[in-house]
Amino acid sequence: xxxxxxxxxxxxxxxxxxxxxxxxxxxxxxxxxxxxxxxxxxxxxxxxxxxxxxxxxxxxxxxxxxxxxxxxxxxxxxxxxxxxxxxxxxxxxxxxxxxxxxxxxxxxxxxxxxxxxxxxxxxxxxxxxxxxxxxxxxxxxxxxxxxxxxxxxxxxxxxxxxxxxxxxxxxxxxxxxxxxxxxxxxxxxxxxxxxxxxxxxxxxxxxxxxxxxxxxxxxxxxxxxxxxxxxxxxxxxxxxxxxxxxxxxxxxxxxxxxxxxxxxxxxxxxxxxxxxxxxxxxxxxxxxxxxxxxxxxxxxxxxxxxxxxxxxxxxxxxxxxxxxxxxxxxxxxxxxxxxxxxxxxxx
Amino acid sequence: xxxxxxxxxxxxxxxxxxxxxxxxxxxxxxxxxxxxxxxxxxxxxxxxxxxxxxxxxxxxxxxxxxxxxxxxxxxxxxxxxxxxxxxxxxxxxxxxxxxxxxxxxxxxxxxxxxxxxxxxxxxxxxxxxxxxxxxxxxxxxxxxxxxxxxxxxxxxxxxxxxxxxxxxxxxxxxxxxxxxxxxxxxxxxxxxxxxxxxxxxxxxxxxxxxxxxxxxxxxxxxxxxxxxxxxxxxxxxxxxxxxxxxxxxxxxxxxxxxxxxxxxxxxxxxxxxxxxxxxxxxxxxxxxxxxxxxxxxxxxxxxxxxxxxxxxxxxxxxxxxxxxxxxxxxxxxxxxxxxxxxxxxxxxxxxxxxxxxxxxxxxxxxxxxxxxxxxxxxxx
Numbered sequence: 001x002x003x004x005x006x007x008x009x010x011x012x013x014x015x016x017x018x019x020x021x022x023x024x025x026x027x028x029x030x031x032x033x034x035x036x037x038x039x040x041x042x043x044x045x046x047x048x049x050x051x052x053x054x055x056x057x058x059x060x061x062x063x064x065x066x067x068x069x070x071x072x073x074x075x076x077x078x079x080x081x082x083x084x085x086x087x088x089x090x091x092x093x094x095x096x097x098x099x100x101x102x103x104x105x106x107x108x109x110x111x112x113x114x115x116x117x118x119x120x121x122x123x124x125x126x127x128x129x130x131x132x133x134x135x136x137x138x139x140x141x142x143x144x145x146x147x148x149x150x151x152x153x154x155x156x157x158x159x160x161x162x163x164x165x166x167x168x169x170x171x172x173x174x175x176x177x178x179x180x181x182x183x184x185x186x187x188x189x190x191x192x193x194x195x196x197x198x199x200x201x202x203x204x205x206x207x208x209x210x211x212x213x214x215x216x217x218x219x220x221x222x223x224x225x226x227x228x229x230x231x232x233x234x235x236x237x238x239x240x241x242x243x244x245x246x247x248x249x250x251x252x253x254x255x256x257x258x259x260x261x262x263x264x265x266x267x268x269x270x271x272x273x274x275x276x277x278x279x280x281x282x283x284x285x286x287x288x289x290x291x292x293x294x295x296x297x298x299x300x301x302x303x304x305x306x307x308x309x310x311x312x313x314x315x316x317x318x319x320x321x322x323x324x325x326x327x328x329x330x331x332x333x334x335x336x337x338x339x340x341x342x343x344x345x346x347x
Numbered sequence: 348x349x350x351x352x353x354x355x356x357x358x359x360x361x362x363x364x365x366x367x368x369x370x371x372x373x374x375x376x377x378x379x380x381x382x383x384x385x386x387x388x389x390x391x392x393x394x395x396x397x398x399x400x401x402x403x404x405x406x407x408x409x410x411x412x413x414x415x416x417x418x419x420x421x422x423x424x425x426x427x428x429x430x431x432x433x434x435x436x437x438x439x440x441x442x443x444x445x446x447x448x449x450x451x452x453x454x455x456x457x458x459x460x461x462x463x464x465x466x467x468x469x470x471x472x473x474x475x476x477x478x479x480x481x482x483x484x485x486x487x488x489x490x491x492x493x494x495x496x497x498x499x500x501x502x503x504x505x506x507x508x509x510x511x512x513x514x515x516x517x518x519x520x521x522x523x524x525x526x527x528x529x530x531x532x533x534x535x536x537x538x539x540x541x542x543x544x545x546x547x548x549x550x551x552x553x554x555x556x557x558x559x560x561x562x563x564x565x566x567x568x569x570x571x572x573x574x575x576x577x578x579x580x581x582x583x584x585x586x587x588x589x590x591x592x593x594x595x596x597x598x599x600x601x602x603x604x605x606x607x608x609x610x611x612x613x614x615x616x617x618x619x620x621x622x623x624x625x626x627x628x629x630x631x632x633x634x635x636x637x638x639x640x641x642x643x644x645x646x647x648x649x650x651x652x653x654x655x656x657x658x659x660x661x662x663x664x665x666x667x668x669x670x671x672x673x674x675x676x677x678x679x680x681x682x683x684x685x686x687x688x689x690x691x692x693x694x695x696x697x698x699x700x701x702x703x704x705x706x707x708x709x710x711x712x713x714x715x716x717x718x719x720x721x722x723x724x725x726x727x
Contacts, residue, residue, distance in 0.1 A: 129668040149653040279484065
């Protein structure tokens with residue numbers, strides 16, 4: 001985290017901006033809300049809030065895993081494949097064996113274990129075999145997706161065991177309006193995970209170690225951080241979070257479709273980068289990432305509200321990523337060195 | 348002339364990674380020929396020849412950007428943009444109903460325009476990477492999405508039909524039994540090889556990838572080299588897009604999304620070092636043929652596309668994993684014993700040329716550190 005010098009000027013604007021420019025993202029969200037709200041007054045309702053929350057709650061958990069890896073200096077593209085693998089296989093398993101049919105917690109635990117296992121494969125490839133992260137996770141993406149569709153199953157599952165389907169139809173709030181919008185209770189695990197990751201990054205030595213490794217691996221090693229162990233832990237935790245996120249997803253949509261999710265990596269990565277995380281590592285925050293996810297969800301629903309055809313959404317997200325990364329690159333210090341695959345061979 | 352050829356052959360045979368790759372290709376050929384009788388047939392070879400060109404050209408595009416130490420993930424989107432632009436022009440003049448010289452002229456002209464659209468995308472990539480200093484991964488990830496979106500907007504979400512038959516022969520025609528796409532691939536490979544090995548700019552691509560700091564101090568203009576790299580990569584990707592459109596007789600914004608991974612697997616298998624500086628066109632082409640044989644072979648044995656996907660991932664990880672592991676035990680220990688301190692970049696770009704395998708040198712210099720890490724992270 002960058003600490004700004006304490007003087008009068010910075011006391012006012014510096015704190016608002018946030019150490020990772022989270023303030024800018026919040027400002028963007030505010031501006032976007034105003035622009036859309038002016039053209040579509042129905043924007044200003046509880047329904048919109050709940051819609052955005054519903055659309056973000058899965059992505060924010062995925063984003064937490066990506067954030068951890070990005071702070072450590074890597075890039076992960078296999079998280080969605082881990083998520084859908086975990087979600088689908090747990091549903092299939094529960095349907096087949098009846099374990100966890102009555103208690104959703106067991107289902108989540110199973111998904112976490114699956115995610116942990118797949119994350120271990122990532123850790124092996126990146127920390128063990130020292131493969132550059134993008135290529136390693138591209139490879140594991142192929143393996144996980146191919147294994148899921150080829151060996152576990154390619155059919156969608158629509159009947160859930162009672163314990164899980166009850167959970168997916170429990171709602172927290174309801175907003176009345178033109179259309180009744182409900183907020184699923186699944187937002188609770190999402191929020192808890194965000195809090196957990198935030199505490200991990202801020203108050204534990206492991207969190208400091210993750211920042212240190214991302215900042216400069218060699219220096220972190222010399223200061224005494226167990227670099228290899230932390231790298232492995234980062235990929236394990238990211239896998240676990242991805243597994244839980246996948247479980248939340250299949251519960252939220254009430255259909256387990258194994259072809260889903262994969263392909264939307266950029267939305268999550270863009271959100272994390274928007275939120276201030278640097279792809280070179282060493283920078284990032286949970287609040288920025290959450291704001292980034294909200295911004296992307298808001299943009300997507302705004303485009304719909306503004307009447308922009310759906311085919312523009314992809315271009316819009318891509319353009320937004322490029323603009324935000326350019327802004328980041330132009331404002332930050334010049335990273336002297338190569339235009340390489342995330343700079344370092346590992347993690 | 349034969350002197351030169353003989354010298355080149357000898358140099359290739361002396362390169363262990365190429366020999367290993369050729370052996371792998373031969374092995375794949377034999378295995379699949381044995382497993383499936385239909386494999387060893389002219390029809391199968393022709394069909395493989397038709398299919399290998401698309402991903403082969405895309406792999407060459409990735410190779411160029413990987414030689415500089417970066418990566419171009421947007422190749423499939425560039426291919427889509429090129430094909431969609433050409434398709435829209437064809438349908439605009441209703442070229443499908445044209446005949447004779449007019450159709451030929453239209454075909455040639457619109458192909459050129461499509462490729463120019465691809466070049467524009469390459470310029471976009473290059474600008475983002477050189478001017479705005481965005482890391483190539485993020486830049487090309489962003490342009491991949493953006494250009495895909497642009498292609499979707501241009502097509503309105505549907506596939507565009509309506510190509511003249513002259514255009515379709517590019518993707519479906521023969522020339523003395525050899526598929527035209529295969530000829531285009533070989534031509535493209537030859538051009539790329541000449542570009543990379545015989546021109547000053549091409550050589551500087553490898554230099555910038557091997558050690559950008561030394562390249563800068565040697566007087567090379569890194570930015571210009573990078574820009575040219577991404578433009579050349581876009582040209583190759585656009586030609587792949589044209590072939591895809593010609594073969595499937597339609598332009599689709601989403602075709603070939605799985606080609607990015609396949610191209611990277613081919614490039615890595617072909618011996619290109621992902622950290623830059625080392626790679627051969629021969630290796631990439633050989634690897635493309637090998638993976639095409641695997642794909643056809645899997646198909647004929649009865650394995651599905653998903654098994655092929657797993658195979659790609661496994662190949663990718665094992666190839667780099669083996670390189671890293673074997674590198675760790677030979678070259679890196681030797682380097683570590685010689686140089687007391689490591690720098691951020693690679694110490695010795697020459698190593699990349701002589702090594703038997705494409706070894707990420709990051710595994711080398713940090714070797715002593717990581718060995719100690721294995722013992723529990725405590726400093727001695």
